[in-house]
Ligand code: NAP
């Protein structure tokens with residue numbers, strides 16, 4: 210096991226490291242061997258109040274932050290990106306300790322996240338309003354102003370990218386933030402907070418308060434001085450957040466929730482390539498991915514060949530010590546391990562298990578890459594989000610049938626199609642109901658393109674230009690414009 214130096218375990222409020230008001234701490238667990246890594250300060254309502262106060266003060270109209278040129282906000286973000294690159298090795302080792310993902314993958318996520326910071330750094334002084342030819346003798350234009358104090362509630366599956374997806378556009382727009390990382394993965398969020406300070410952001414602009422969802426998260430979503438909450442996680446908690454926003458102050462809400470995304474493979478596809486795309490789409494990040502393609506639909510003509518290939522690739526997938534060259538580490542925690550195993554047991558009763566189906570080893574939360582064939586749409590494993598290394602293969606005959614089946618879900622996050630027929634691809638793009646559609650690839654999420662869901666997969670978009678628009682308010686200005694100069 211790698212020895213990783215843990216420097217930060219306290220709350221980060223107003224650029225200071227502080228204990229929780231209650232003095233409480235909670236353990237963060239290594240999913241590889243179930244040991245306690247370290248105790249972390251446990252924030253709750255009192256700490257969220259202090260952090261929101263700091264963020265509100267930093268957002269005051271005469272504050273250092275509010276009076277900074279937009280281009281200077283960009284400069285600070287560029288500095289942060291450079292610091293992330295500098296510390297990428299350390300951050301990735303820390304992430305692997307806390308989250309269990311392979312260290313090479315964690316490293317790639319940090320480099321990607323630093324690139325996102327640079328993208329939004331460049332946008333800071335390009336957030337443009339418009340001049341509008343309005344009716345009457347007037348001059349009208351819009352100002353795009355920062356939405357204010359933002360709460361960010363993060364999941365544990367991609368801790369660094371999720372932290373950055375939330376803070377980078379918010380900071381480019383001039384907002385201030387209070388971030389609550391997931392209870393399972395507080396360590397990289399705190400290490401990033403230290404880099405925010407080192408980059409030179411004024412006190413109170415970014416605050417990080419680890420703690421539990423119903424207490425710290427609940428306090429943030431119920432806070433009357435929080436102007437917006439951005440959340441990534443389960444649909445169930447997404448509903449709680451929308452309700453809280455509605456009840457308290459109609460704070461703006463963006464939600465990136467779950468999915469049960471379909472990947473549809475037509476007869477004309479190359480079976481080996483299609484099986485490879487489908488494998489990555491289902492198993493990336495040990496299946497702990499909101500946009501994972503967990504419903505694989507394969508046309509009847511290539512179905513048997515595809516199932517055999519999918520099973521073969523899954524059996525070869527390397528699972529083990531995430532500090533070594535593996536493709537898959539452990540699941541995040543005992544709760545998720547138990548949940549995934551219960552779906553696997555349900556799948557074994559209803560479908561045909563052609564790969565995996567069991568735990569790996571006896572310590573840590575490792576699960577074999579598992580493939581079910583002959584899955585039908587009514588089965589539990591086909592309807593509910595599993596969030597683990599499980600692929601469910603369904604058979605279909607016609608285009609019309611499979612589009613209806615692909616759309617038969619309350620979710621609508623991602624969808625994919627594998628075909629060489631451009632007409633099939635175009636018809637699929639047109640009729641599938643999902644926030645991202647991929648053709649002959651899957652889960653190709655980029656910094657420049659908006660990401661988010663239809664229906665119960667969420668509200669609003671992150672990344673790209675759309676990402677920054679979620680952190681600005683429109684102010685319409687109308688001036689009386691005399692026809693002649695007033696002499
Ligand atoms: P979750 O409960 O939705 O947690 C996500 C974040 O919300 C965490 O920071 C969590 O804090 C916080 N939270 C929980 N209850 C809250 C509340 N009442 N008010 C405000 N914030 C609250 O997700 P989970 O329990 O970790 O995982 C459960 C399921 O969610 C998974 O099986 C998966 O289906 C889905 N999920 C989706 C994503 C995604 O990327 N869309 C990511 C993670 C999980 P705590 O950490 O203390 O719970």
Ligand code: MG
Nearest residue numbers: 422442443446
């Ligand atoms: Mg939870």
